[in-house]
Amino acid sequence: MKDIQLDENGRxxxxxxxxxxxxxxxxxxxxxxxxxxxVTDQAVKKVPLLRGQTVVNLFFEASTRTRTTFELAAKRLSxxxxxxxxxxxxxxxxxxxxxxxxxxxxxxxxxxxxRHQSSGAxxxxxxxxxxxxxxxxxxxxxxxxxxxxxxxxxTLRRAKGDLTRLRVAIVGDILHSRxxxxxxxxxxxxxxxxxxxxxPRTLLPVDVETLGVQVSHDMRAGLDGVDVIIxxxxxxxxxxxxxxxxxxxxxxxxxxxxxSLRADSPDGVIMRPGPINRxxxxxxxxxxGERSLILRQxxxxxxxxxxxxxxxxxxxxxxxxxxxxxx
Amino acid sequence: MKDIQLDENGRxxxxxxxxxxxxxxxxxxxxxxxxxxxVTDQAVKKVPLLRGQTVVNLFFEASTRTRTTFELAAKRLSxxxxxxxxxxxxxxxxxxxxxxxxxxxxxxxxxxxxRHQSSGAxxxxxxxxxxxxxxxxxxxxxxxxxxxxxxxxxTLRRAKGDLTRLRVAIVGDILHSRxxxxxxxxxxxxxxxxxxxxxPRTLLPVDVETLGVQVSHDMRAGLDGVDVIIxxxxxxxxxxxxxxxxxxxxxxxxxxxxxSLRADSPDGVIMRPGPINRxxxxxxxxxxGERSLILRQxxxxxxxxxxxxxxxxxxxxxxxxxxxxxx
Amino acid sequence: MKDIQLDENGRxxxxxxxxxxxxxxxxxxxxxxxxxxxVTDQAVKKVPLLRGQTVVNLFFEASTRTRTTFELAAKRLSxxxxxxxxxxxxxxxxxxxxxxxxxxxxxxxxxxxxRHQSSGAxxxxxxxxxxxxxxxxxxxxxxxxxxxxxxxxxTLRRAKGDLTRLRVAIVGDILHSRxxxxxxxxxxxxxxxxxxxxxPRTLLPVDVETLGVQVSHDMRAGLDGVDVIIxxxxxxxxxxxxxxxxxxxxxxxxxxxxxSLRADSPDGVIMRPGPINRxxxxxxxxxxGERSLILRQxxxxxxxxxxxxxxxxxxxxxxxxxxxxxx
Numbered sequence: 005m006k007d008i009q010l011d012e013n014g015r016x017x018x019x020x021x022x023x024x025x026x027x028x029x030x031x032x033x034x035x036x037x038x039x040x041x042x043v044t045d046q047a048v049k050k051v052p053l054l055r056g057q058t059v060v061n062l063f064f065e066a067s068t069r070t071r072t073t074f075e076l077a078a079k080r081l082s083x084x085x086x087x088x089x090x091x092x093x094x095x096x097x098x099x100x101x102x103x104x105x106x107x108x109x110x111x112x113x114x115x116x117x118x119r120h121q122s123s124g125a126x127x128x129x130x131x132x133x134x135x136x137x138x139x140x141x142x143x144x145x146x147x148x149x150x151x152x153x154x155x156x157x158x159t160l161r162r163a164k165g166d167l168t169r170l171r172v173a174i175v176g177d178i179l180h181s182r183x184x185x186x187x188x189x190x191x192x193x194x195x196x197x198x199x200x201x202x203x204p205r206t207l208l209p210v211d212v213e214t215l216g217v218q219v220s221h222d223m224r225a226g227l228d229g230v231d232v233i234i235x236x237x238x239x240x241x242x243x244x245x246x247x248x249x250x251x252x253x254x255x256x257x258x259x260x261x262x263x264s265l266r267a268d269s270p271d272g273v274i275m276r277p278g279p280i281n282r283x284x285x286x287x288x289x290x291x292x293g294e295r296s297l298i299l300r301q302x303x304x305x306x307x308x309x310x311x312x313x314x315x316x317x318x319x320x321x322x323x324x325x326x327x328x329x330x331x
Numbered sequence: 332m333k334d335i336q337l338d339e340n341g342r343x344x345x346x347x348x349x350x351x352x353x354x355x356x357x358x359x360x361x362x363x364x365x366x367x368x369x370v371t372d373q374a375v376k377k378v379p380l381l382r383g384q385t386v387v388n389l390f391f392e393a394s395t396r397t398r399t400t401f402e403l404a405a406k407r408l409s410x411x412x413x414x415x416x417x418x419x420x421x422x423x424x425x426x427x428x429x430x431x432x433x434x435x436x437x438x439x440x441x442x443x444x445x446r447h448q449s450s451g452a453x454x455x456x457x458x459x460x461x462x463x464x465x466x467x468x469x470x471x472x473x474x475x476x477x478x479x480x481x482x483x484x485x486t487l488r489r490a491k492g493d494l495t496r497l498r499v500a501i502v503g504d505i506l507h508s509r510x511x512x513x514x515x516x517x518x519x520x521x522x523x524x525x526x527x528x529x530x531p532r533t534l535l536p537v538d539v540e541t542l543g544v545q546v547s548h549d550m551r552a553g554l555d556g557v558d559v560i561i562x563x564x565x566x567x568x569x570x571x572x573x574x575x576x577x578x579x580x581x582x583x584x585x586x587x588x589x590x591s592l593r594a595d596s597p598d599g600v601i602m603r604p605g606p607i608n609r610x611x612x613x614x615x616x617x618x619x620g621e622r623s624l625i626l627r628q629x630x631x632x633x634x635x636x637x638x639x640x641x642x643x644x645x646x647x648x649x650x651x652x653x654x655x656x657x658x
Numbered sequence: 659m660k661d662i663q664l665d666e667n668g669r670x671x672x673x674x675x676x677x678x679x680x681x682x683x684x685x686x687x688x689x690x691x692x693x694x695x696x697v698t699d700q701a702v703k704k705v706p707l708l709r710g711q712t713v714v715n716l717f718f719e720a721s722t723r724t725r726t727t728f729e730l731a732a733k734r735l736s737x738x739x740x741x742x743x744x745x746x747x748x749x750x751x752x753x754x755x756x757x758x759x760x761x762x763x764x765x766x767x768x769x770x771x772x773r774h775q776s777s778g779a780x781x782x783x784x785x786x787x788x789x790x791x792x793x794x795x796x797x798x799x800x801x802x803x804x805x806x807x808x809x810x811x812x813t814l815r816r817a818k819g820d821l822t823r824l825r826v827a828i829v830g831d832i833l834h835s836r837x838x839x840x841x842x843x844x845x846x847x848x849x850x851x852x853x854x855x856x857x858p859r860t861l862l863p864v865d866v867e868t869l870g871v872q873v874s875h876d877m878r879a880g881l882d883g884v885d886v887i888i889x890x891x892x893x894x895x896x897x898x899x900x901x902x903x904x905x906x907x908x909x910x911x912x913x914x915x916x917x918s919l920r921a922d923s924p925d926g927v928i929m930r931p932g933p934i935n936r937x938x939x940x941x942x943x944x945x946x947g948e949r950s951l952i953l954r955q956x957x958x959x960x961x962x963x964x965x966x967x968x969x970x971x972x973x974x975x976x977x978x979x980x981x982x983x984x985x
Contacts, residue, residue, distance in 0.1 A: 047647040048383030056702030110956035302437035320701040374974040375710030629764035
């Protein structure tokens with residue numbers, strides 16, 4: 005894993021997973037994101053760092069919201085952005101995924117932001133990418149969603165300062181969550197000493213303890229004394245089926261409400277990736293309450309994505325010969 | 332109404348409706364549009380006024396043509412533009428519309444151009460928008476479509492000079508038309524002394540006279556001596572149903588043809604918002620005839636939208652602290 | 659044909675077909691493309707030639723890949739690009755195609771890149787375009803696809819140097835191929851002395867010899883001694899129907915495999931427009947083999963499209979009065 009994400013000088017070349025990045029590089033990403041935060045807060049929200057470079061949003065899974073965050077990040081770095089929504093049916097076989105890659109990189113693209121329903125799709129792209137072409141994983145199957153985990157770590161560091169004393173609870177559908185996996189890898193490497201996963205048995209991977217987390221099936225016990233609660237998104241279509249009771253029952257047991265909040269630390273914070281699912285896993289009052297960091301996560305998401313893009317592509321305009329290697 | 336559209340200095344902050352804007356501000360918009368008209372006529376059709384600002388086209392109703400006019404206007408002001416087509420089904424409740432707003436403005440967006448099938452959607456956005464975020468209504472339900480009304484007023488002023496002596500007839504589906512409402516408010520405030528609405532009873536609101544217009548159900552009488560004929564678009568799906576006779580019958584009674592044109596003033600002009608509906612409400616010969624202003628309306632639409640965007644956002648690059656208030 | 663594509667000084671005004679362009683102008687296009695090739699190979703892949711000009715990709719036929727190549731070319735010339743995907747059903751009649759043209763050019767667009775399922779659509783646009791508006795044909799029905807033919811000629815000239823000694827075989831569905839027609843016209847005008855078409859009778863136009871090509875129904879004979887093999891794309895939906903045997907039978911007779919390759923010249927090259935159709939008309943090994951120019955065609959496609967756009971629009975920023983003629 006580590007090799008393919010880094011170049012021969014140990015610098016970031018692709019971003020596929022938070023696993024194995026290591027504390028130093030993770031910290032460098034967060035520090036770089038810190039430097040981009042003021043950019044998006046000023047009137048001219050633009051720096052010329054990636055001018056004339058081409059970023060392709062290649063989305064095999066539709067997600068307007070996520071695509072938008074990468075598009076904004078790239079545009080605020082002055083890159084040219086191309087959005088391609090590809091029907092997964094058109095590229096079911098590995099070979100044709102390769103054809104897509106080969107064709108697009110023949111157009112002298114600099115970076116692919118790829119989202120795909122199959123775990124490993126981003127690695128496949130990175131393995132076959134030409135020397136000058138970078139891959140940024142925007143979510144692959146149940147595997148990884150590294151920029152989401154990075155923006156969570158960034159938000160947590162800004163809110164809490166020191167990560168090495170925090171107790172974190174991740175609540176919800178751990179089994180299907182690429183976000184949870186990426187969070188656990190990033191937070192552990194950044195020194196978070198205690199991570200708990202809180203979920204019904206049916207929504208936990210069988211070997212979840214091997215990730216170095218504690219397991220709880222009870223919301224009250226799971227949240228007891230934690231400093232951070234991360235609520236995962238729950239797919240409604242999984243409700244009332246084999247894996248789960250009905251929506252109301254689930255919300256009563258694992259929903260985040262003012263009542264369930266009483267268990268955590270009094271200055272505990274609440275985070276949540278992606279769009280809000282009112283009444284499914286989080287109460288509206290809590291979602292926009294004073295302890296919620298949800299909207300700050302969105303703002304930070306742009307800065308973190310800018311940071312990753314800039315770390316990978318940003319040295320090219322200064323050192324054009326790096327890129328010249330390609331053809 | 333007035334308060335929310337203006338800032339504490341009486342300057343345009345949002346554009347939601349033409350109602351209550353007042354003659355002075357309406358005139359300022361038209362004058363500003365006048366200054367942008369040469370921009371789109373030169374080879375480099377671009378000014379750097381909104382460089383580094385982000386405009387989001389948030390369309391809950393699909394309309395490629397309308398979206399294009401706002402996209403062009405924003406790009407010609409050098410803004411970064413994001414197009415988001417959102418399925419209305421995804422956001423049926425007011426709360427989730429709020430989630431969309433909160434999430435997008437957390438991405439440090441500067442302006443929403445919003446089109447929505449529900450009357451009041453743009454106001455809802457404006458009421459909940461953060462201090463630095465502006466809302467431009469691109470059509471909400473049957474309520475308002477202010478930029479269309481402004482470009483019509485602009486086109487009329489350019490063609491006729493003095494608006495205070497004109498007799499205007501608006502023909503067609505007044506009942507369902509957000510355009511007609513916005514036109515009536517704008518033209519009355521700009522001093523047009525006589526506005527007639529010409530339509531069958533079934534396509535008129537019951538209290539239409541309260542808008543200060545005269546009502547006619549007969550095309551010949553309605554167009555008698557008018558200087559301006561504005562033809563509204565008629566939805567084909569309403570034809571031959573409860574509200575309307577068949578298409579041919581409607582066209583015979585309310586269609587604009589060389590014959591029905593004989594009633595108006597000899598130098599009368601013809602206008603029409605949006606795409607042409609040949610043979611439904613306007614004869615092709617008339618639509619592209621020498622008295623038609625239809626294509627000029629399209630050209631002016633870009634200038635008017637640039638004017639509104641520039642008036643709302645254009646001072647930020649010069650005074651960055653205005654924007655800094657937000658977070 | 660010739661007149662409408664050229665202005666009064668014999669310079670390119672529209673690009674609709676390669677037919678009748680003549681060797682001098684074709685060569686000028688290829689030479690201009692040569693000058694753009696280094697642009698896309700450097701870190702800042704952008705020149706300010708079309709800054710402030712507006713290019714509209716108006717696609718009545720969906721084709722993400724093709725649209726992308728034009729979008730990239732225009733963006734690398736610094737133009738503003740608008741993508742419009744139009745349902746063909748919305749504009750079935752010639753009149754409404756005219757409405758689309760009239761409305762969009764009233765928005766002060768500089769160039770339409772148009773793809774349409776009807777032969778002649780691009781010519782129709784060019785005939786009715788305003789003085790300052792250019793039309794670039796991105797494929798119309800079975801008629802023409804000139805930029806594809808030009809990038810093929812460009813790729814061939816780079817690979818082989820002298821075109822006047824080459825034997826070229828075009829293999830596959832000539833009957834439905836706008837690409838084949840455009841290739842034949844371009845290559846003949848550029849001096850290619852021998853062009854063969856290789857296909858079953860059912861996939862050849864009845865009068866194909868009038869194009870100045872030799873006909874073969876046998877792959878081995880058709881490829882005998884050729885320097886260039888161009889494989890056309892075959893629509894799977896035509897397989898196993900009236901025109902064709904099943905896919906396997908077709909591939910056995912007309913597919914390009916290491917075996918069928920033995921007939922051609924030992925330094926023969928292989929080309930193929932558009933996306934790869936593995937196992938339908940070309941073996942994967944051959945497609946990415948050392949004699950394949952397929953990926954170079956993609957790269958050259960951007961440079962050729964930049965060249966055509968720059969030749970048509972590039973003098974405007976220097977001579978703004980040229981454009982001023984319009985309104």
